[in-house]
Amino acid sequence: MxxxxxxxxxxxxxxxxxxxxxxxxxxxxxxxxxxxxxxxxxxxxxxxxxxxxxxxxxxxxxxxxxxxxxxxxxxxxxxxxxxxxxxxxxxxxxxxxxxxxxxxxxxxxxxxxxxxxxxxxxxxxxxxxxxxxxxxxxxxxxxxxxxxxxxxxxxxxxxxxxxxxxxxxxxxxxxxxxxxxxxxxxxxxxxxxxxxxxxxxxxxxxxxxxxxxxxxGGKSPAIIGQHADLAYAAKRIAFGKTVNAGQVCVAPDYALVPRAQMDSFAIQLVAVINEFFPDVAESDDYTAIISERHQHRLQSMIEEAEARGVNVIRVGDTRRATTRKEAPALLIDPPLDIRAMHEEIFGPILPIIPYDSQEEAMRFVATRPSPLALYIFTDNKAERDAWVTQSLSGGACVNETMMHVAVDTMPFGGVGESxxxxxxxxxxxxxxxxxKSVLYQPKLNTSFIFNPPMRPYKRIAGKLLRKII
The missing domain is CATH 3.40.605.10 (Aldehyde Dehydrogenase; Chain A, domain 1)
Structure with a gap:
């Protein structure tokens, strides 16, 4: 070495x-x-x-x-x-x-x-x-x-x-x-x-x-707004969470969902993932986990959630897979002190958190380290603009996940811990x-007024300068 x-x-x-x-x-x-x-x-x-x-x-x-x-x-x-x-x-x-x-x-x-x-x-x-x-x-x-x-x-x-x-x-x-x-x-x-x-x-x-x-990286949230198209949001979040099996720095790390829509969102998300990957273990379109260590880390997150009584919905079965594939898993309303809620997941696990008001959801995001990305799903302009202008993240998408990175004309980067x-x-x-900043100055210029000694006319010029500067 x-x-x-x-x-x-x-x-x-x-x-x-x-x-x-x-x-x-x-x-x-x-x-x-x-x-x-x-x-x-x-x-x-x-x-x-x-x-x-x-x-x-x-x-x-x-x-x-x-x-x-x-x-x-x-x-x-x-x-x-x-x-x-x-x-x-x-x-x-x-x-x-x-x-x-x-x-x-x-x-x-x-x-x-x-x-x-x-x-x-x-x-x-x-x-x-x-x-x-x-x-x-x-x-x-x-x-x-x-x-x-x-x-x-x-x-x-x-x-x-x-x-x-x-x-x-x-x-x-x-x-x-x-x-x-x-x-x-x-x-x-x-x-x-x-x-x-x-x-x-x-x-x-x-x-x-x-x-x-x-x-x-960090924990990039996907927010289901109160005026979201739930079916569309489920499809785009499923895409963002399963690309590269969630091993993406801008993958949605958790979803914030209006409490009344929790069950409906989870059902639609499961349906979309099954549509994407009818057989996760055999699908060529579904990527495996990079190493055994990373796979064990993801499995331990799921096991911890189950031990704490969380409703864990596994979408597909990869237990007999000959590769390191790990089936997507949804954690429904988990406690906030488990690893999946304070570590970046970097895998196909999605905690789904309920909220009761937009203010509560924005406070939830704002009181945590600024994420690399934020995804807001809504058809309401006021709700959209509130999230885009009042939240701090490296980048953001409206009614989309991840694809802002592909807009190669825009800056891509994080803020704070991201x-x-x-x-x-x-x-x-x-x-x-x-x-490099360069000033090209002709020989005939006004810089003489700064040269000592300071004559009366230079002082007058200085007072005039103060008015026009």
């Missing part, structure tokens, strides 16, 4: 030197790198999907194709499409007292960007930040998750085949390597993962004053750029 860490440190220094020799790559260079990244995703799509299948014991082929191949390709193309415009100096207004000066902001690469990617979408959450960092002109060093070793191996092979190691490099290894990785003095470091590990990454990066973007900073689209380009 020490050899791996030493090699990683040497590679990092080589990338730093490469950046110094080409501190601001032109449009053609950046576009070429993005084009090669897209080519890599096309060329290695089948090996990547086979690797994900091996890592998960079963990965839905349709989900793998959509979320870990197609969406990343779209991400790369979006960056290429807008790159020339994003690279241009940006005009900013100049205060009257500094005229005729011209204010410009010039985006510049930060150098070597580090990306620590997770296991749940092992391609998308590795190549998405990578595309944004490349577009911004940086070199990229990627540390993929050790929980998806087959996928990580293919990612490394893919990058090695299409990129010079001084452009993009992939570092493999376990938690010790990841810890050493976060100690490197990157120009910027992006981490996607749990809040607990994110804190450690931020603490380590702070020693180098490395700016960080933390994409974490993360800091954002990327995607132009925000991603800006995150991985240093936005």
């Amino acid at each position: 020490q050899d791996t860490i030493h090699c990683m440190q040497e590679r990092f220094r080589a990338m730093q030197q490469a950046h110094l020799s080409e501190p601001n790559p032109d449009h053609a260079t950046r576009s070429d790198r993005l084009k090669r990244l897209e080519l890599a995703l096309h060329r290695f799509s089948d090996p990547l999907m086979e690797a994900m299948q091996a890592d998960f014991s079963h990965r839905s082929s349709s989900e793998a194709a959509a979320f870990d191949v197609t969406v990343p390709i779209g991400d790369v193309r979006m960056n290429r499409r807008h790159l020339r415009h994003w690279m241009r100096p940006r005009r900013y207004a100049t205060p009257k007292h500094l005229l005729p000066g011209r204010g410009r902001v010039i985006p510049q690469p930060k150098g070597v960007v580090g990306v620590i990617s997770p296991w749940n979408f092992p391609v998308y959450l590795a190549t998405g930040p990578m595309a944004a960092a490349i577009a911004a002109g940086n070199r990229v060093m990627l540390k993929p998750s050790e929980l998806t070793p087959h996928t990580s191996d293919v990612l490394k092979q893919m990058i090695n085949e299409l990129f010079d190691p001084n452009e993009v490099d992939v570092v493999l290894g376990g938690p010790d390597v990841a810890a050493a990785f976060s100690e490197l003095p990157f120009g910027h470091l992006l981490f996607t993962g749990s809040t607990q590990v994110g804190r450690k990454v931020a603490e380590t990066a702070a020693r180098n004053l490395t700016p960080v973007t933390l994409e974490l 993360g800091m900073g954002a990327y995607h689209g132009k925000t991603g380009f800006d995150t991985f750029s240093h936005l």
